[in-house]
Amino acid sequence: MCQLLGMNCNVPTDIVFSFTGFAMRGGHTDTHHDGWGIAFFEGAGVRHFVDHQAAIASPVAELIKRYPIKSRNVIAHIRKATQGQVALENCHPFVRELWGRYWVFAHNGDLKEFHPVLTGSYRPVGCTDSELAFCYLLQELHARFGDAPPALPQLHAALAELLPSIAAHGTFNMMLSSGEALFAHCSTSLHYLVRQHPFPTAKLSDEDLSVDFSQVTTPQDRVAVIVTQPLTTNEQWTAFAPGELKLFVDGMVQDTPVA
């Protein structure tokens, strides 16, 4: 299995603190040493870093921990291979373009007997069930909405319909973003919190590091952090229910779409 980390904010925010704790699980405080990756949206553009080395040993991960890239939507992943060999093309997150936007996707879990029919518009490059699910998802969204991208509530409703058919094949904790918002779906384990004024001092559970967020934020800032297992020991994390899909916009959880 793997672990996921996502961030959705109302202003561009750096993820150095959360990523530092998360990356420790890539071979140090946990056994996810079969590669890692992170994607940051900056406007419509994406910075995409993947590495098949363990996150704790990776010079690229070291860069991310030192270089405060500011972004409103970030998805990161550390991998413990279950399907697909340890290779760069199997590292999450995956990136594809749909409707003139980049889409970023990462998955934690394992899908069995999952053989969707692909029409050819999106094909996996590597050999993971995860990239296959991502290609299928974009294909189905394109089939449903054609060349006109839907508004967020319609997209939310479409995903709420589509995701259970994939999740029926096994464990499907996943995150998806096109830079505008972040969707997170839980099969077995996802937690989130929203940091906002008055900002706390947060203490990482995986490394001896604390940050007083009130010193590095304005009262208007709002940051949602979504992760497989809580990253800090002194904040209140909310667990997702199994089967739950949440949409985060501007650092806030949105309401469930009306069916």
Place this chain on the structure above:
Amino acid sequence: MCQLLGMNCNVPTDIVFSFTGFAMRGGHTDTHHDGWGIAFFEGAGVRHFVDHQAAIASPVAELIKRYPIKSRNVIAHIRKATQGQVALENCHPFVRELWGRYWVFAHNGDLKEFHPVLTGSYRPVGCTDSELAFCYLLQELHARFGDAPPALPQLHAALAELLPSIAAHGTFNMMLSSGEALFAHCSTSLHYLVRQHPFPTAKLSDEDLSVDFSQVTTPQDRVAVIVTQPLTTNEQWTAFAPGELKLFVDGMVQDTPVA
């Protein structure tokens, strides 16, 4: 205008030496300071780094100069904006998937009155003529070959037919790779050389740096370097003719396809 750098080799090779000289042109020895990018194939996977900062000031470029990522196909670009604002989504190289492979593309030049009809399978995320040309090119390759990827000679012949129709709109120096080979097309300025046994000591023209390649290679290694303007002062670079398309495989120039 911009500058391009490509590398195609028969064994995974690091591009640190060539990139170090090339990156100096990103704001130091030349004025290409509106972003830069580089993509390395590793097997079927791609490491893709883009930055809208000048290459000489970019922490990510610093990482590339220090971290010897080994690859058989690399495409790099430093940008001086002519069309499209300075933004991450306008930085080359661009990456898309076709036939279950990633394709990497970078362009130097300026296209005028270029308004191809896009069917929706590939749409630009940014606002450059370059990304538009790339989307059009992949769309046309897919239209020509369907879901079955062609062999290299057929692909070479198809590009030899398609590229002049784009180049007719202006300057279209470009590089394209799907990790198997590297195509380079010249409108106005491209040069290449093949480094092989006996390897020389090469001296950069943009920085006071030399490398004795015989110390870091085996006699079987072969490396083609393709660049807008020659990178070294003591090697023989061959200029492309205007309108010329060259295919590099395993560090060697291939013959022109039979029409």
